[in-house]
Each structure stands twice: as structure tokens, then as C-alpha cells.
Amino acid sequence: MAVRFKPPTQEQIVKSKAIYDRQQRSDEVVDERVEKLVEELIGRVADKWTMIILELLSDKTPLRFTQISKAIGTISQKMLTQTLRQMERDGLLTRKVYPVVPPKVEYRITDLGLTLSAAFCSVWVWAADNLKEVESARLKFDQTTEG
Amino acid sequence: MAVRFKPPTQEQIVKSKAIYDRQQRSDEVVDERVEKLVEELIGRVADKWTMIILELLSDKTPLRFTQISKAIGTISQKMLTQTLRQMERDGLLTRKVYPVVPPKVEYRITDLGLTLSAAFCSVWVWAADNLKEVESARLKFDQTTEG
């Protein structure tokens, strides 16, 4: 698969700064329930396959089932179906079925999906940027704990 | 737990733009193995507990085992130990043991950990910002598929 990196747009940066400021001002008033929901959402949305599919679709939309499957390569059909359905439910993509034979289904990223993909972007960048550092940290850790 | 949001720093934005440009220029030359490693790293690092602990530690460092445990509230000792050890191995935090009784161990975020936490930040922001949208998307999906 082709992984592409996109920097955050200026609007996104401004937005996140605004949210940060709001957050700072009313620190004690942060609703517990909102935090729980955010955590739950993070748990669901920050998963490997979701991130990868989002990457793919933000690069090229629409894509068909087998196109995504081939692009990823290592995902089982079951997991792909499952993840796509979940993402559709969460409003990250839309699913369009053409009533033809053989079946044709198109997956198209939504605006919501695009913004999430943009948010993930910095994590991709981080991972690409810090591969070697993580690897050497692991090596060092394994050596010092092993002896 | 207190979740705080921090916007990306100017350096981070500049950096990610630089990486993006580099990426664009040599698009076909992208190493397959690097992609695989990035994916693996994402899979390991983009997990719920890692994100939460990183958030905590980026807010206040150092923290002791029980402090983290209490701050999260819903994590078992086993998972906490496991996640902390993994994060230490990946170089995201350091572990300092004081040879006293009762035991005292301090966890301190590293520079690498800080940059990852900054990268995650936009995902937290996205989640907080789009809670309602995701919820209504789910509602809509459930209603239209149920009938």
C-alpha cells in the first residue's frame, strides 16, 4: 500500500489551538462523561485497520472492496468487512452498492473521515520519523534487561 | 483523569511539512519495509492505554505507579505494568527505581514520548470535537439498517 503523509492545514491548527484555550480556561469543569466518551471513541477509532483504511481512502476515493483488500494485503476479508462496516456506522465513510453482477461496492471517505485522517497524519509522521529511535531503544532495553 | 489538549508546536508543523515534501518528491521510491515497520509501530503505539498514559505523563512528570493507576481508575495492575514496560522498551518513558521500602518507582516521559504525545494530541482533539457527530451518525446508521 502507498502511505502518504499530509501536514495539518492551517485551519486545523487554529481550531486545535482554540479548543486548547477553551480547555485551559475551564479546566475544573471538564465533564467526566465527556471524558469517558472521548476515551471510548479513541479506543474504537485509533485502531490499526481504521487508520490504514482512512489513509488509503484519503488518498484515493472511492475505492472498491477488493482494491482496499489488495492495497493492504495482510487483512482478512472478515476484518475488512467488519472494519468498513464500523467505519460506515461511525460516519467516516459511505458505502454505495451497485446492483450488478458481479457485485460492485464503492467506499467513499466523508468529511468527518477526512478530518480524522488529518488528525492521524501526525501520528504517521511520528512513526515514520522515529522508527530508528524506537528500534534502538528496544535494542538497548533488551540488552540491558537480558544480562 | 484529567485530559488536556495541547496544540502542535510550530516546530512540529514545520517538521511534518518537510517530511511531507520529501515524501512527495520520492513517491515511487518509498521503501516497502519502512512501510511495514511504520504499520507495525502504529499498531503497537496507537493503543488506548499507551495514549492515556502518555497524556497523563505529558501533563505531569514524574508519576508513580499508584498515581497513574488511580488517575486512570479502570486499568488493572497487570495491564498497567505491561503497558508501562512496553513503553519503556519503546523509549517513550524511563523507569527509576528507588531501593526503599516500601518500593518507590518513578515514571518519567522522554523526549520521544513527548513528541508522540504531541502527535496524538490532534486525535484527542478530533474525538472531543466530533463526539456528537459520531453519535448521530451511529444513531442514523442503526435506524436505517434495523428496519
Next chain:
DNA sequence: TTTTATACTTACCTAAAAGAGAGCGCTATG
């Protein structure tokens, strides 16, 4: 003397997630 505190580690168990593989419906193509 018993309890408490701390930061684990180990063993055991269950439930959920993931993977492998077959089947399916229908048509066009060889």
C-alpha cells in the same frame, strides 16, 4: 503482633478478537 503500604510477578481463567477457509449467488467467458 498484626496490619499497611508499594510495586510488582506469577498462575490461572474467560471472553473477545482475529485468522483460515469454505460457501454463495449470479453472470460472463472459455
Next chain:
DNA sequence: CATAGCGCTCTCTTTTAGGTAAGTATAAAA
């Protein structure tokens, strides 16, 4: 007539996540 193609779904098995509970060391407090 057999086969291939698409986008699944279903079943079965394996793997992983994660919880519970117990144990450990030692000193100080009750």
C-alpha cells in the same frame, strides 16, 4: 460444462486481551 470474479457471510480454530487472586519483600505504624 467448468471456471472466474466480487463482496460478502458463516463456521471453526487459534491468539490475544484482560481480569482475579495470590504471593513477595520489608519496615514502620497501630
